[in-house]
Amino acid sequence: MQTIAVIAPGAMGSAVARRLAENGVRVLTSLTRRSAATRARAEDAGMTHAEDAEIVAADLILSIVPPADAAALVARLAPSLASVVKKPVYVDLNAVSPTTVHGIAATIAPSGAPFLDGAILGLPPKPGAKGPRIYVAGEDLAPLLALRECGLDMRACEGGVGAASGLKMAYAGINKGLRALAAIVVLGAERAGAGAALRAELAESEPELLARFAAGFPDMMPKAHRWVAEMHEIADFLAPDRAGGQVFAGAAEIFARLAASEGEADVVALLAFAEAAGGSSRTR
Amino acid sequence: MQTIAVIAPGAMGSAVARRLAENGVRVLTSLTRRSAATRARAEDAGMTHAEDAEIVAADLILSIVPPADAAALVARLAPSLASVVKKPVYVDLNAVSPTTVHGIAATIAPSGAPFLDGAILGLPPKPGAKGPRIYVAGEDLAPLLALRECGLDMRACEGGVGAASGLKMAYAGINKGLRALAAIVVLGAERAGAGAALRAELAESEPELLARFAAGFPDMMPKAHRWVAEMHEIADFLAPDRAGGQVFAGAAEIFARLAASEGEADVVALLAFAEAAGGSSRTR
Known part of the structure; x- marks a missing residue:
């Protein structure tokens, strides 16, 4: 069973998580210091709380946060990513500029975890409806494109890291x-x-x-x-x-x-x- | 026979003039110091050269010039407009701001000639095709709306002088x-x-x-x-x-x-x- 961490459980993150959970994926998230409403939304979407040590043991980490929080999330997880042996693929899916994404990639690089640049175009997936287009750019896109089997409309974006952003x-x-x-x-x-x-x-x-x-x-x-x-x-x-x-x-x-x-x-x-x-x- | 002065014979002015001339209007324009090409275009469109003294004796004057020339044209014609007994309606149809139009109206006001604010939306009229929408705003729009009989798509714009611009x-x-x-x-x-x-x-x-x-x-x-x-x-x-x-x-x-x-x-x-x-x- 594949394990994917989706951070955070906002409107988009929880909708993507729900789609994954419905398709047999174990979905982790981080609920430390989150409100009761957020915890309830995460649980309703089929997400399970995990500490950072467990999150970096996932197969994929999808960063879906407000643009201003994207760099801080990476800075928080980088030490844990460096300490884990089997590295997850880290995907930044946020509405940030290519410059910000290159900064995020540079923060992750020392940990050895593969990094992909991503972008979500369209509204959160709804039950029964086709979801947003999720573009990914970078070196090995296969683990992400495989999420097509889990109900997500994954697209390859040519041009390398920075192109999806x-x-x-x-x-x-x-x-x-x-x-x-x-x-x-x-x-x-x-x-x-x-x-x-x-x-x-x-x-x-x-x-x-x-x-x-x-x-x-x-x-x-x-x-x-x-x-x-x-x-x-x-x-x-x-x-x-x-x-x-x-x-x-x-x-x-x-x-x-x-x-x-x-x-x-x-x-x-x-x-x-x-x-x-x-x-x-x-x-x- | 109605006499309308159309200044100047540019792409839009000459196309509007042609439509009027084809519908039985006598169309005057000003060709002083204009190139041979412009004179030929004006003649081809059915326009006749006239001095300013004759232009201000027309029933209507339509100003269709590059935006930067709109105020200068009024300044040039204002003395002649003041000296003529039967005043033509002066219509500024240029892509200028309401502020510029209010300035033009103020320049004309002492002459006693009625002023209308106008705007042309769309491409120049072509033979056989419906022309652009020509909006006019101001007090007495009847003389302009009557040009519907001459093949022009005239529209009343509520809101007074400045609204069409x-x-x-x-x-x-x-x-x-x-x-x-x-x-x-x-x-x-x-x-x-x-x-x-x-x-x-x-x-x-x-x-x-x-x-x-x-x-x-x-x-x-x-x-x-x-x-x-x-x-x-x-x-x-x-x-x-x-x-x-x-x-x-x-x-x-x-x-x-x-x-x-x-x-x-x-x-x-x-x-x-x-x-x-x-x-x-x-x-x-």
Whole structure:
């Protein structure tokens, strides 16, 4: 029986763990100092608590944590990884830049544990539905691609360590950058008294984009706070490009405003635009 | 017979003029100090040269010039507009910000000529095809909406002077801002070795966006130089919003780079991405 450690049991981590557990994998996680709610979610997903010494004895370790925690997790596990004889494959699946991933790889390297760069694109797997695409990049991808047998949509990403993270940054940059752009422009149109005209024009000439905004605005409001850091990470990813730094600094700025109390009127305006757009696209 | 002055006979101006001339309108323009090619294009479109004294005697004056020339045209015509008894309606149809439009309106006001704010969305009218949407905003729109009888797709834009320009800025901001975003992100993915992976992922999960990029990249290269000023105009339009200023400063920056010799490698990379994307979408 294969043993896989999934850290941590967040929304994505616990959903991936559940899929693995349902397919006969023994899934470990780390619940030290976690809340009762997190412990309950982990247990419900079929995950078992383990100390770090047991976690590094797993066949695979999947790191699925908030971007800011990715490097700290590796720093914590590196001594245990160095002391164990049979090394697990360590996979970083987080929304971090290739630069951050190379730093993580460098922290792990002395332990001798194989390292893979990974990226999860799409929403957490749900019962009965196809899960997100999970890309991996690096030298020996076979142990990860084998998880296709366990209900995960594993993909090989060419280009070596850094390419999967680059793919994640680029994909999130398009998806979330477009929402930032749309929010900024719609708010500008509303200030100029042209909000309704813009909505009518988009309904006629760009119905796909309008439908995207109508669904995207309500979805992004509760996530805007979290996306601020992700926009900064994408700006770092694009760093040699001054234009990229500017655009994603602006994206971070609008998400920060929408997440703060000063942005309340903007949130109301965008949700009203989305509701009217949803209405107009339904009646088309 | 209605007389309409269309200044200047550029690609858009001459196409609008042709449509009007074909529908029985006498179309004047200003050809002083214009090249032989421009004179030939104007003549071919059915436009007749007139001095400013005759232009201000027209029923309507449509200003269709490069954004940077919009204010200068009004300054030039204002004295003649003040001296004529029967005032023409002056319509600014340029891609300028509401602030610029309010400045133009203020320049005209002392002459007593009615002023309308306008915006052209879409490509120049072509023979046999439906033309662009031409929005007008202001007090008495009837003389402009009547041009529907002359083959133009005239639209009323609520919100008063500034709203049509705001609509144009917002629409161009979405359309061209998305291309800037896509160019920046695709170049970042290529640098990280993830260009092909991004293309494959978009083909699967975002085929509409990928098709948009595949068509949009080749189209924008010859226009990138011109779009730099338009991005700065949109940044001005969004001015109270720091995020908008940042995003469109970045958009101006990427278009400037693609238009300059230092951006040659980037142009090549984006065109290759577009060609491969077009290929992959054709084989889908």
